[in-house]
Every structure is written in structure tokens, then in C-alpha cells.
Amino acid sequence: MPTFRTSQAVSAADVAAEQQPHLVLVGLPGAGKTSVGRAVAEQLGRRFLDFDAEIERREGVSIAEIFASSGEQHFRALERRLSESLRDERGYIVSPGGGWIANPGCLEALRPPSVLVYLQIEPTRALKRMAGAAQSRPLLRRADPLAELTKLLADREPLYLLADHTVRVDFLRESEVVSRIVALARGELQD
Numbered sequence: 420m421p422t423f424r425t426s427q428a429v430s431a432a433d434v435a436a437e438q439q440p441h442l443v444l445v446g447l448p449g450a451g452k453t454s455v456g457r458a459v460a461e462q463l464g465r466r467f468l469d470f471d472a473e474i475e476r477r478e479g480v481s482i483a484e485i486f487a488s489s490g491e492q493h494f495r496a497l498e499r500r501l502s503e504s505l506r507d508e509r510g511y512i513v514s515p516g517g518g519w520i521a522n523p524g525c526l527e528a529l530r531p532p533s534v535l536v537y538l539q540i541e542p543t544r545a546l547k548r549m550a551g552a553a554q555s556r557p558l559l560r561r562a563d564p565l566a567e568l569t570k571l572l573a574d575r576e577p578l579y580l581l582a583d584h585t586v587r588v589d590f591l592r593e594s595e596v597v598s599r600i601v602a603l604a605r606g607e608l609q610d
Contacts (some may be wrong), residue, residue: 449545
């Protein structure tokens with residue numbers, strides 16, 4: 420079984436997780452997909468894969484540099500390739516970028532059997548969580564990042580709502596979000 424370099428080392432728990440579908444966290448930038456995903460993976464003893472980190476590793480440059488030198492279309496092609504490479508794998512906790520779900524072919528590459536969890540957040544809260552880091556995100560490098568996040572949500576939310584589960588994260592501590600997702604993954608909680 421191949422291991423992506425940005426995932427943790429393979430353990431006995433990973434071998435057991437091979438039979439489980441991927442758990443894919445979707446939502447706006449700033450919803451906590453990466454930090455929550457890492458913590459969920461740790462609690463469930465599963466491998467974690469952050470799409471942006473893996474793409475940066477494979478390309479040898481940052482996401483911002485990919486957007487600047489090759490454009491968004493090239494970045495979306497890299498996302499599709501990475502999604503397709505996960506098709507025959509199982510057991511990852513996956514944190515794709517916020518626009519992954521709107522990228523034709525990505526969702527279809529992993530679902531079924533992957534389980535999607537939408538980390539739902541209002542744009543104002545997402546922007547606050549990102550603080551100054553919003554300017555490092557290519558699609559938010561605008562005069563009004565809040566307006567851009569609001570537009571992204573309007574465009575993407577119908578797709579986010581296709582998720583199997585929704586966790587409203589606006590006013591929850593990260594540990595509470597992690598606990599809910601772990602309980603969902605274990606079948607202990609219905610949303």
C-alpha cells in the first residue's frame with residue numbers, strides 16, 4: 420500500500436483502516452479542515468492527508484506559486500490527479516482545499532465509498548480564524564476577502580451540502596468538532 424509523504428507512518432491501526440472508506444472534510448477556507456483532520460486521524464488511528472501539503476511536496480513549490488506561475492486551472496488538474504490516486508486506497512482522513520468539491524471529477528473519484536463531512540462556518544468567522552493568513556491564500560488575495568469568502572460560500576454551499584454529515588463549527592472549540600467527527604466516524608452519533 421503506498422503511503423503519501425505528508426501522511427503519518429503506517430501503523431497496525433492503518434492496516435485495519437484500509438477497509439474503511441476515506442473520511443473527507445469539506446468546507447470554506449478557515450473552517451478547520453486541516454487542524455481538525457489531523458486530530459481526527461490521531462484519535463481514530465488513521466492516516467491523514469492534507470491535499471495542499473501533498474501537492475506542494477509533489478510540485479516542489481507553494482500553492483501560491485502554483486497559482487501565480489501556472490494558474491488555477493493547473494492547480495485544479497493537480498487536485499484531480501491526487502483525488503484519482505486515492506481512488507484505490509482506503510482509510511485516510513482527507514483535507515482537500517475549499518474548492519476541491521467544485522472541481523469536476525474530484526468528488527466522483529472518491530465517492531462512493533468516501534464519507535464527506537461538511538465543516539459549516541460563516542464567512543466572517545472563517546476570516547477571523549484565518550487572521551492575517553487569508554492573504555496567503557490565492558483566491559482571497561482581494562481588496563475585500565470577506566466579500567470573496569461570501570461569494571465562494573454562495574457558489575460552493577450547494578455542493579458542500581451534498582456531504583453525508585454537517586458539523587456547524589462557528590462557535591465550537593476544535594476539540595468539540597473533533598469529538599463530533601470521531602463519534603460520527605464510529606457510528607456513535609447521528610447529525
